[in-house]
Amino acid sequence: MNTKNSTAKKVAFLGIMGALAISLSFLESLIPPLPGVPPGAKPGLSNVVTMFLASSSGAGSAFIITILKAAFAGITRGTTAMLMSGAGGVLSTTAALLLLRSKKFKIGYIGIGIICAVCHNLGQLIVACVLSGTWALITGYGPILMLFAVLTGFITGTALRLVIPPLEKIINVYN
Numbered sequence: 377m378n379t380k381n382s383t384a385k386k387v388a389f390l391g392i393m394g395a396l397a398i399s400l401s402f403l404e405s406l407i408p409p410l411p412g413v414p415p416g417a418k419p420g421l422s423n424v425v426t427m428f429l430a431s432s433s434g435a436g437s438a439f440i441i442t443i444l445k446a447a448f449a450g451i452t453r454g455t456t457a458m459l460m461s462g463a464g465g466v467l468s469t470t471a472a473l474l475l476l477r478s479k480k481f482k483i484g485y486i487g488i489g490i491i492c493a494v495c496h497n498l499g500q501l502i503v504a505c506v507l508s509g510t511w512a513l514i515t516g517y518g519p520i521l522m523l524f525a526v527l528t529g530f531i532t533g534t535a536l537r538l539v540i541p542p543l544e545k546i547i548n549v550y551n
Contacts, residue, residue: 389547390437394444397425401445405452414520419528420493423468424535427492430472431540432547442469456507463499468492485540489533493525 400422407418422445429438442465450458475488483491501518505511 389433390440393425393429393437394441397422397441397445398448400425401448402452414517414524417521417524417528420496420532421535423465423492423496424532424539426465426469427472427476427488427532427536428540428543430469431476432544435469435473438469438473439466442466456503459507460500460503463503464496465499467499468496471495484533485537486530486533489531489536490526490529493529493532494522497521497525 404418404421409415426438426441426445429441443462446458446462446465449461469492471492472488475483475491501514501521504517505513
């Protein structure tokens with residue numbers, strides 16, 4: 377296969393995945409605050425894209441989309457959102473890469489979704505603590521965020537399990 381053509385296909389695929397991740401992120405930003413849900417907490421559906429890339433395309437593609445999502449958060453919601461998205465995204469993507477590519481840890485997509493959501497919320501919580509200078513957020517707000525992460529991780533893990541088969545068909549076209 378022509379290397380130039382192969383590179384163009386990979387760039388096009390990554391562009392499609394980036395557009396999908398940003399679209400999902402934007403749609404989540406339209407969800408109004410719900411009673412009983414931690415402020416600013418969203419389902420994390422755009423993380424399905426990075427988890428998929430972690431399983432199918434590797435670290436480079438997954439981290440490119442993670443950084444793209446953080447940049448989008450910075451452009452649309454400011455520096456704090458960018459830092460929180462970046463920290464949560466890097467921890468979550470790292471966890472996805474380790475879990476999805478490991479031969480030892482077979483916990484299923486829902487388990488991976490939950491662990492990635494916990495890592496994402498932990499990264500955001502650490503940034504919030506650093507920016508506010510209030511480490512008590514970990515004990516005060518952390519447990520609520522971790523419970524929410526279990527719920528959202530279940531949702532994203534289920535979504536990942538549902539979308540992997542059709543997305544793998546698409547990725548085969550670009551490889």
